[in-house]
Amino acid sequence: MTSVSITAPAKLNLFLHINNKRDDGYHELETLFTFLDFGDELTFTLTNDKIISLCGDTHGIPQHDNLIYKAALALQSYKKVPLGVNIKLIKKLPMGGGVGGGSSDAATTLLTLNTLWNCQLTIAELANIGVKLGADVPVFIHGKTAVAQGIGEKLTPIELPKKWYCVVFPNVHISTAEIFTHPDLPRNTPKLSDGWKLAETQNDCEALVKKLNSEVEKTLLWLLKYGPSRMTGTGACCFVELDSQIAAQRVLNSLPSCWQGFVAPNTVISPAHTQLEARLK
Ligand SMILES: C[C@](O)(CO)[C@H](O)COP(=O)(O)OP(=O)(O)OC[C@H]1O[C@@H](n2ccc(N)nc2=O)[C@H](O)[C@@H]1O
Ligand SMILES: Nc1ncnc2c1ncn2[C@@H]1O[C@H](COP(=O)(O)OP(=O)(O)OP(=O)(O)O)[C@@H](O)[C@H]1O
Known part of the structure; x- marks a missing residue:
């Protein structure tokens, strides 16, 4: 039996600008995606019976609603694959945390099954199959640190220095749809101009999410003592950027017990891609 384990990494939105609202309700945005060397673990075991099954940490999400199952089924139908797969999930990324766990799981499933x-x-x-599962899936499929435009599907890879992040989950789940449909969300940030600088960017969802969730506000205030800090995506996770593992670990070690967190460096290429390529060599 062929079995392979691949990481579905977390992403951070180092900034997130909302430029406009489209007629279909989706928002045009500009965001800088980077991947972290930390994520869910998915183990794929091939079967000969066309059945797709999912086990492990599914946290009560019915199989047919899980993005992993949906991704596998979409690929199997698209290519009329005569095989099946059992997928075991070890969930490490907080759900609804803004680190893209569901989208990353879906992308890792598509990439791995495309090979297997x-x-x-x-x-x-x-990426075309993936975008129907979620706006963030294509960036995980491409797997490169990139500025995304459009609804997140137009990607321009960029180089970033290696940094260490302490990511904190304040134990509140934020619905992406709720934030994007909120009347108070700013939606008119001008498009980036040539020569833009990270220090001049922001997360346009942050002020609204802080207003709606005092835990997110407290988390950011706490992190700011240690370095430049922001919320990722539509929250609830917030992160501080540091130059060394030791500095990031020090922040995690002093984390109040009511919150959870992890420490990881960013990666230029998504760990899912690196691991699949190593396996194919
Ligand atoms: C905000 C980000 O996290 C930035 O990385 C993503 O763009 C969200 O991506 P995602 O979680 O994959 O989002 P989806 O599952 O496609 O959409 C969830 C909901 O968010 C809203 N949504 C999402 C992306 C986007 N560009 N505009 C939107 O208005 C829509 O109301 C949609 O119903
Ligand atoms: N495999 C999965 N892992 C996580 N969530 C899943 C999965 N399958 C379906 N979902 C659903 O998708 C929702 C969003 O999950 P996810 O963890 O990707 O949110 P997120 O980190 O806020 O993502 P984003 O930053 O892209 O908005 C969850 O609340 C859950 O109901």
Whole structure:
């Protein structure tokens, strides 16, 4: 039996600007995605019976609603694959935390099964399947630190220095849809101009989420003592950026017990891609 374990990494939105609201309700945005060397672990075991099954830390999400199952089924139907798969999930990323766990799980599933089922789809074809599962799936499929535009599907890879992050989850779940439909969300940040600087950017969801959730506000105030800090995506996770593992670990060690967190460096290429490539060599 062929079995392979691959990471579905966390992402951070180092900034998130909302430029406009489209007629279909989705928002045009500009955001800088980077991947962290930390994530969910997915183990794929091939079967000969066309059945897709999911086990492990599913946290009460019915199988047919899980983005992992949806991704596997979408690929199996698209390529009329005669095989099945059992997928075991070890969930390390907080759900609804703004670190893209569900989207990353879906992307890792598409990338891995494309290989294991020998579908031979291109990255662009996989991203096309993925975007129907969530706006963030394509960036995980492409797997490179990038500025995303449009609804998140137009990607321009960029180089970033290696940094260490302490990511804190304040134990409140934020619904992305609730934030994007809130009347008080700012939606008119001008598009980035040439030569933009990270220090001049922000997360446009942050003020609203802080107003709605005092825990997020407290988390950011606490993190700011240690260095430049922001919320990722539509929250609830917040992060502080530091130059060394020791400095990031020091923040985690002093984390109040009511919150959870982890420490990880960013990676230029998503760990899912690095691990799959190493396996193919
Ligand atoms: C905010 C980000 O986390 C930034 O990385 C993402 O763009 C959200 O991506 P995601 O969680 O994959 O989002 P989806 O599952 O596609 O959408 C959830 C909800 O967010 C809103 N949504 C999402 C993305 C976007 N560009 N505009 C939106 O208005 C829509 O109301 C949608 O119903
Ligand atoms: N495998 C999965 N892992 C996590 N969430 C899943 C999964 N499958 C379905 N979902 C659903 O998707 C919702 C959003 O999950 P996710 O963890 O991706 O949020 P997020 O980190 O806020 O993402 P984003 O930053 O893209 O908004 C969850 O609340 C859950 O109901």
